[in-house]
Amino acid sequence: MALSGAGPEGRECGSDDFIKLCNPNLSRMKEDILYHFSLSTSTHDLPAMFGDVKFVCVGGSPSRMKAFITYVASELGLGRPGEDYPNICSGTDRYVMFKVGPVLSVSHGIGIPSIAIMLHELLKLLYHARCSGVTVIRIGTSGGIGLEPGSVVITQQAVDARFKPEFEQMVLGKQVVRTTDLDAQLVQELVRCSADLDEFPTVVGNTMCTLDFYEGQGRLDGALCCYTEQDKQEYLRAAHAAGVCNIEMESSVFAAMCSACGLPAAVVCVTLLDRLQGDQICSPHEVLVAYQQRPQRLVSHFIKQRLTKA
Template sequence: MTETTGYSGSGLVLVKNPHLDLMEEDVLYHLDLGTKTHNLPAMFGDIKFVCVGGSPNRMRAFAQFMQRELGLAAAGEDVADICAGSDRYAMYRAGPVLSISHGMGIPSISIMLHELIKLLHHAKCRDVTIIRIGTSGGLGIEAGSVVITDTAVDSSFQPRFEQVVLDDVVVRSTELDKDLAEELLACSRDIPDFPTLIGHTMCTYDFYEGQGRLDGALCSFSSEKKLEYLRRAYEAGVRNIEMESTAFAALCGLCGLKGESYRFHLLPTHGLNPL
C-alpha cells in the first residue's frame, strides 16, 4: 500500500488518525505534555519554525543561539527544557522557534515526530517549517561540507520509507520541499566557510554494517565490496548517509509540514569516500 503526501490549504498541521477525535485526552507521553494538563495553543500556537536534531545538548545550544540572534536573551537567562519531566527528549523554545532532540535512528525520531505533529495540531499552529540538522557521513564530498537533502533514499537508493503496519508493508514518499532546499542553498552563499550542496541523503537502519563500516562487532563483507556499494550510491546521487531522513521526510510530508533536512559532514569519512 502506498500513501501520498497531503497538505492543508489552511496551513494547519494535519493528523490522519480518526481515533484522536474519540479521545478525552491526548497524552504526549514522551514529551511530558498533554491536552488536559497543558494549554497547548497558548504555549505553542505561534510557533513557525521547528528545528530537530539528535543530541539534547546540541539542541539546547541551538536554542541559546537563536535566543541571541533574535535578541530574546536577557542577561544571565537560559533556555528551559519544556520536556524536563521526561528523560526521552529535550525541547527548548526561542520565540517562534522550537528546538527538539530526537535521539538516534528511525524508531527514536518516529516516536518524537508523532507526538510533535500532534502537539502542533492541537496548538493550531499554521504554516510551520521543520528543519532537521545534524552531522552525517559524507560520500565523495569535502569534510566540513553541508548537504541539503532534496530526497531521502533507502539503502537501495529508492525514495521511499517502508513501514510495517500490522502485517502490511506501507510505502511512503520521501520527497522534501524543493523550494525550501533552494532557499537554504541561497542562504549558504553568505557563509563562505561552509561548502554547501544539494544531494540525496541515504538513510540506513544501522550505524555499522548498514553504513558499510568495517569496524563493528560484525562485518560480513570485504572492503572491496563496500567500496563498490558506495560507488553505486554516489552514482545514484547520494552525498551523505545517516539514520533518520526517510522517516522524517515521510511523516512531515503526510502531515502538511514544510520540511527539509541538512547535515554537516563534520565527521571523519570512515572510508565513506568512493572517489
C-alpha cells in the same frame, strides 16, 4: 500498500498552512497524552504554549538542541546573555524541548524508531496547538561520500539503502510505503542562505537513511562484518553514482511524516568524515564541535531572513 499525505482528519483545514493529521481517531479522544514529552491536552494549554511556533528544528543530541536554541535566541535578539532556557519536557528523560519566540528546538535521539516516536507526538502537539505556517528542519551530522569533512549537505531527496526515495514500514503485518518528498523551494532558500554566509562548503544532494550505524552503512569496524573493503567501496560508489552525498539514520521517516502532514521540511547535515577514506571519526573534539555548529549557523540565518521578510 502505498500511502500518501492526503486526507486530513479532525479539523476543518481551510488553508494548507495547518497541520494535517491522517488519523480520524484523534477527534474522538477526550485527552491526548503526549507521553514521551510529558505533556497532555488536559494538563497543558498547548495553544498558549506553542500556538506562535513557526519554525521547528530537530536534532539527535539534547545538548546540541539546547546550544541551538541559545544561539538562535542570541541571533534573533530574543534572549539575554547567559540566559538558561528551561527544558519543557523536564518530566521525562526521553527527549528535550526548548522554545524561544517562534522557534522550537527538540531532540530526537538516534535512528528511525526514536525520531518516529518523537515526530508522532510533535506533529500532534503542533496540531493541538493550532499552529499554522510551520517549517520543520532536521539539523544533524552524517558521513559524507566523496566530500570534504565539514561540508554541509542540504538534502534534495531522502533515499533508503537501495537508493529508493521511499520509507517502508510494517503496519499490522503489512508493508506500508510512503514517499520521502522534501520541499524543493525550501531547499533553494537554504542554498541562497548558505551563499549569503559564504562560510563553509555546501552541496545539494540525496541523503541515504539507514537502519544502523555499522553494517547498515557498510562499516568494517563493527562487532559483525560479512563483507570486504572492496565490497564496501563498490556499494558506496554505487550510492554516490545514484546521487547520494551523505549517510545518516533519520531523514527518510522525517521526510515521509512531514510530507504526509502537509509540512514543508528540510534536512541539513554536516559531514564528519569521507566514508570513501575510512569508517572511524578521528577528528579532534574541538573540530567536530565546530563542524556541528555549521548546520545551526545556516538554519539560524534562514530563520532570521524569513522573520525579516515577514
